[in-house]
Ligand SMILES: Nc1nc2c(ncn2[C@@H]2O[C@H](COP(=O)(O)OP(=O)(O)O)[C@@H](O)[C@H]2O)c(=O)[nH]1
């Protein structure tokens with residue numbers, strides 16, 4: 001789906017900068033975007049089929065909830081969204097792995113240049129939770145060392161059907177040292193927070209001075225969840 005890289009255009013000289021640092025697109029596919037942005041990063045949604053990846057993406061991008069037959073399940077596709085992080089524009093290129101969910105079938109090349117991975121399970125589907133460990137070993141094998149991984153327990157609105165406790169998700173995330181939250185594409189719970197945490201991490205990596213404290217996605221997410229006064 002990426003626009004065919006129409007070689008270098010004469011506009012290339014006008015590259016954006018932030019704090020004097022030139023911003024270079026990480027990938028050819030990020031070039032040629034019409035929006036202005038300071039930083040760009042690639043975020044991938046992964047997890048078993050049916051956990052709500054497409055819905056989470058649509059909720060974040062369009063603020064809507066899709067149900068039933070409106071959801072296309074064909075191919076791998078992405079959507080761009082530019083968000084504002086402390087005055088900087090961060091472009092998130094969010095990839096949906098539709099139709100590639102079976103274990104080890106997501107093309108490994110997609111992992112390699114991902115800045116962040118949102119790993120979803122469905123709180124009403126125990127198998128999707130049990131498969132998280134397999135997804136994590138896959139990720140550790142193929143993704144970049146410093147990739148941001150966030151575990152999302154989606155469909156938190158379905159309390160009556162819930163079979164995975166929030167504490168179980170928290171424990172798994174703690175065991176693997178990754179950030180965790182429960183989300184709902186239906187109500188919008190924590191969807192924005194998940195993507196904003198990723199955007200903040202990227203911005204911090206690009207602008208951090210050597211003596212500045214390192215941004216911690218896990219701490220940021222925990223803090224924000226506390227500020228909301230609730231978390232699931
Ligand atoms: N109640 C509820 N249903 C959801 C939520 N997210 C997704 N769904 C439903 O779950 C099904 C699968 O969602 P989809 O986004 O296609 O999953 P994907 O295969 O991971 O992309 C659809 O029927 C959605 O409407 C959610 O947060 N709450």
Ligand SMILES: [Mg+2]
Nearest residue numbers: 053054073098
């Ligand atoms: Mg999908």
